[in-house]
Amino acid sequence: MDENELVQELIDKNYVKSKVKEIALSHGLTEAQLKKFYSMKFFSEIAEDLDLQELANLNIEEIASKVSDEKQQKFKFIKTELKHIIEKSLYIAMTNGFPVNINDIESGVMTANAGDSAEFIFVARAILAGFNCSSVDVRSSRYDAIIDYNNKLLRVQIKGISTGSNISFKDRDRGGQGIDHTHATNIGQRITSEDCDIYVAVDKQVGICYIVPMPWADSLSLEDCQKVKLTDIPHYKENWDVIKELTASD
Incomplete structure (x- = not known):
């Protein structure tokens, strides 16, 4: 089955999620299967455009702007560790969490x-x-x-x-x-x-x-x-x- 064709059909339907079932039926798929395919593909494609280190730095800057003046020294103390864990968390976020049934088990x-x-x-x-x-x-x-x-x-x-x-x-x-x-x-x-x-x-x-x-x-x-x-x-x-x-x- 042509993956590009499946994506194009969703594009033609303006990415409306309620239309996924219709597309799935026309290809002999279940709605859940097709939704999973779209999610995995789109998460992967969006991740290609992102620099997680850069995003982590942006998160650090935003957090720093929210921390009160009296807690700035405490923030600086944990800043490096926080940046590292944010970068790891962003990676999990951009893979839509832990992989689920990638082998299509019944x-x-x-x-x-x-x-x-x-x-x-x-x-x-x-x-x-x-x-x-x-x-x-x-x-x-x-x-x-x-x-x-x-x-x-x-x-x-x-x-x-x-x-x-x-x-x-x-x-x-x-x-x-x-x-x-x-x-x-x-x-x-x-x-x-x-x-x-x-x-x-x-x-x-x-x-x-x-x-x-x-x-x-x-x-x-x-x-x-x-x-x-x-x-x-x-x-x-x-x-x-x-x-x-x-x-x-x-």
């Missing part, structure tokens, strides 16, 4: 693999942060990893997030052909402190972890626990101190 298999990837991302990051952390291999377990800290074991349930801005402290209802989704055994159960001590939502696109203590989640109503906005829990974004706080509370 969607059902990829969904399961993606769930595993979120678990591995968290375990790796916890180890990097200095915690003794291991995956739990029994899939029927209500938690995915264990953290051994301060002579206490913490059970961690891990969920991957990629799109949207909400997390849920309730399992999905079981569905599919031949399954009665209204039956009690198929209705998703609420996730509580009986299941795990910490709930972690891992942004699979960039690796950010939302580390939520279950006592906080337990305090939510049944309705509220099913749709928690990430913007409402900034305190738990990359808050690795949650692990220490939970072990210190006993």
Whole structure:
């Protein structure tokens, strides 16, 4: 299939995203496949026009202009390190985050693999942060990893997030052909402190972890626990101190 032809068809439709499905159908593709192709191609082409070092310098200048006078010396102290991490972050941004299914694995298999990837991302990051952390291999377990800290074991349930801005402290209802989704055994159960001590939502696109203590989640109503906005829990974004706080509370 001619990639240039696919791009030209989108150009002819003025890059209107709602027209991608129409183009995809005419070529025997799914809308998701074609959107992924366009995104990868356009990110790559735009990146060719950018100098990340130059962009990092521009970011540094902008940040410097926003820092108050009394904090300028502190800013100068971290300036070089900040520039380096900004350049790395810009690289990830211009590749649209971590690569996803570049080998076109079947969607059902990829969904399961993606769930595993979120678990591995968290375990790796916890180890990097200095915690003794291991995956739990029994899939029927209500938690995915264990953290051994301060002579206490913490059970961690891990969920991957990629799109949207909400997390849920309730399992999905079981569905599919031949399954009665209204039956009690198929209705998703609420996730509580009986299941795990910490709930972690891992942004699979960039690796950010939302580390939520279950006592906080337990305090939510049944309705509220099913749709928690990430913007409402900034305190738990990359808050690795949650692990220490939970072990210190006993």
